[in-house]
Amino acid sequence: MSKNLVAYFSASGVTARAAKNLAEASGADLYEILPAVPYTSADLNWNDKKSRSSLEMADQSFRPELKSQDAPIAGHDTIFLGFPIWWYQAPTIINRFLESYDFSGKKIVLFATSGGSGFGKTAEKLKGSVAADTEILERKMLNGNPSREELAAWVENL
16 A cells, blocks of 8 residues: 555546546555535536535535545545635535545645636635644646656655
8 A cells, every 4th residue: 555645536537637647657546536426517517506516615514425435544644635626626525525534644735627727725725624733735736637757756846
């Protein structure tokens, strides 16, 4: 088992591709964060204020249910946590994921994908979902298709 884990949520496949490339490049274990109810294209329509994702992001206390809670967090020191940026922050399923495990003493390295926005206040908003001694580092937007060499160098320089 690697000391590093790449855990990710991907609604459309973009973040999944980045996460898989990161895990391969760094020799990390890989875990997909799945919602109990998968998102449809209509759910992800950010132009529709009544779409599922719009409603979830409008209520920051909302936490979508996870399909499972079997992520191997305990066996890893560093967790690379990936997700798409929704409304300038992490989707609330990421808060649910963080609140479902004990990350005490661990390092969480954030990476994200986005069609145009940056991290915004993502790290700040996620800190309340983990123990006080958990280190959260806002690190890299993995838009496009970074090479495995570039990803390996990024991990090496953390």
